[in-house]
Amino acid sequence: MTEGREPIGVIGVGWVGLVTAACFAELGHRVVARDIVPEKVETLARGETTIHEPGLSELLARNAERLAFTTEMDELLDAARLLFVCVDTPPTRSGDADLSRVRSVLDELRAGNDHVLIMKSTVPAGTGEAIRRDLPGLAYVSCPEFLKEGSAVEDFLHPDRVVIGADPGDEEAASAVAALYEPLGGELVRTDVASAEMIKLASNAFLATKISFVNEIANVCEEVGADVAEVARGMGLDQRIGSSFLRAGIGYGGSCFPKDVSALKMLAGNTGYHFQLLNAVIEVNELQKRRVVQKLIGHLGALAGRRVALLGLAFKPDTDDMREASSLVLAARLQGEGAEVVAYDPVAGEAARELLDSVELAGSALEALDGADAAVLVTEWGEFAELDWVEAAGRMARPLLVDGRNFLDPEKLRDAGFEYEGIGRAIASARSPATTD
Numbered sequence: 001m002t003e004g005r006e007p008i009g010v011i012g013v014g015w016v017g018l019v020t021a022a023c024f025a026e027l028g029h030r031v032v033a034r035d036i037v038p039e040k041v042e043t044l045a046r047g048e049t050t051i052h053e054p055g056l057s058e059l060l061a062r063n064a065e066r067l068a069f070t071t072e073m074d075e076l077l078d079a080a081r082l083l084f085v086c087v088d089t090p091p092t093r094s095g096d097a098d099l100s101r102v103r104s105v106l107d108e109l110r111a112g113n114d115h116v117l118i119m120k121s122t123v124p125a126g127t128g129e130a131i132r133r134d135l136p137g138l139a140y141v142s143c144p145e146f147l148k149e150g151s152a153v154e155d156f157l158h159p160d161r162v163v164i165g166a167d168p169g170d171e172e173a174a175s176a177v178a179a180l181y182e183p184l185g186g187e188l189v190r191t192d193v194a195s196a197e198m199i200k201l202a203s204n205a206f207l208a209t210k211i212s213f214v215n216e217i218a219n220v221c222e223e224v225g226a227d228v229a230e231v232a233r234g235m236g237l238d239q240r241i242g243s244s245f246l247r248a249g250i251g252y253g254g255s256c257f258p259k260d261v262s263a264l265k266m267l268a269g270n271t272g273y274h275f276q277l278l279n280a281v282i283e284v285n286e287l288q289k290r291r292v293v294q295k296l297i298g299h300l301g302a303l304a305g306r307r308v309a310l311l312g313l314a315f316k317p318d319t320d321d322m323r324e325a326s327s328l329v330l331a332a333r334l335q336g337e338g339a340e341v342v343a344y345d346p347v348a349g350e351a352a353r354e355l356l357d358s359v360e361l362a363g364s365a366l367e368a369l370d371g372a373d374a375a376v377l378v379t380e381w382g383e384f385a386e387l388d389w390v391e392a393a394g395r396m397a398r399p400l401l402v403d404g405r406n407f408l409d410p411e412k413l414r415d416a417g418f419e420y421e422g423i424g425r426a427i428a429s430a431r432s433p434a435t436t437d
């Protein structure tokens, strides 16, 4: 089965690297994956997964014979010519992308060889050119990743498009990378390195802009008595607009949008260009998370001593990733107002424990709601739609719910006895007279 398939090296086995490794193994390649965290490598070598991602455990188990995990770079360099760099590029204090992990990978490659470095990590435009200057003997291909956490395996195996950037001299390397993706379909975009790097940053910045845009529309809807869900539905049917990423809520989070929007803004700024739009996108997103607190105060008055339950902590459903999760800001703001915060997440509880000071973690949604004065739906986990909301209302000190993702059916919640308020749904969530007095 693996005959004729190029072996592949993966450097960094986080969300992107582990999914890349598992999916190429599924396509029949032998994959050697390297990480610098020994515990991660040991867990993966035992056949266990290190992240929660639908379908990933099955893929790892099914392809165990084709997958090897190691902490040794030499093992990877001996095994494969094509090396996917999937290390993290978090923000620096200045908001630029921190390329220190990428640089430490390059340091280990300086010996010079016939390897092809394929950059999957999201890096600022210009990074590839700098790497080619520093390592002239190395073939370099930019191949940004577009998978979404929560559907990462599915996205990798069924891409909308595959972007491959290479500069003159690296065409053979680029064709080798294109051949790897060929079985997956998806439109192939062959371009230069700087354009490939910009495609990734611009795509994430555009999606974040769409979210902040619809959130501002939601805020206006509240003022004028419209329902943003209806507005977004009507807008999204226009093919020039499209319906995805038009869902109003408490803002975007996660390991990509916040840092990539900031990195693009800073990249522009470093060249002397002031990217005004992105400033607004970022500010709207920050303020959006805080609007929930104002909504709670509108219902309850001062929050000091009130018990508030957060339903969901992960930055989105189907992942245990807590990076830049809106729940972190929300919990801190509620505590800042003197509220007692209790929270429940179906999978991110462990990951959240060390990030959330003094937040009580409950074992179930109903347990979190027990005795609470209000609840906020933070992450749209499927199980919250199935919850017995009548029982939930009975358990709460006051059945008040702010639906931060417009996920639940307002009528169902009201029938269950809740005061329900969504985001930008002035008509659908009109407060009951008792709560506005």
Ligand SMILES: NC(=O)c1ccc[n+]([C@@H]2O[C@H](COP(=O)([O-])OP(=O)(O)OC[C@H]3O[C@@H](n4cnc5c(N)ncnc54)[C@H](O)[C@@H]3O)[C@@H](O)[C@H]2O)c1
Pocket (backbone or CB within 6 Å): 011, 012, 013, 014, 015, 016, 017, 034, 035, 036, 037, 040, 086, 087, 088, 089, 101, 104, 105, 120, 121, 122, 123, 145, 146, 147, 148, 149, 255, 256
């Ligand atoms: N997470 C996503 O949804 C997503 C989607 C598209 C693109 N990206 C981009 O892909 C990159 C990786 O993101 P992620 O979420 O997988 O990060 P991650 O933090 O989950 O994983 C990065 C891994 O790299 C390892 N690492 C660091 N230095 C290393 C080195 N020198 N050698 C080997 N391993 C090393 C870390 O230990 C970690 O396991 C980032 O640039 C990110 O912006 C992420």
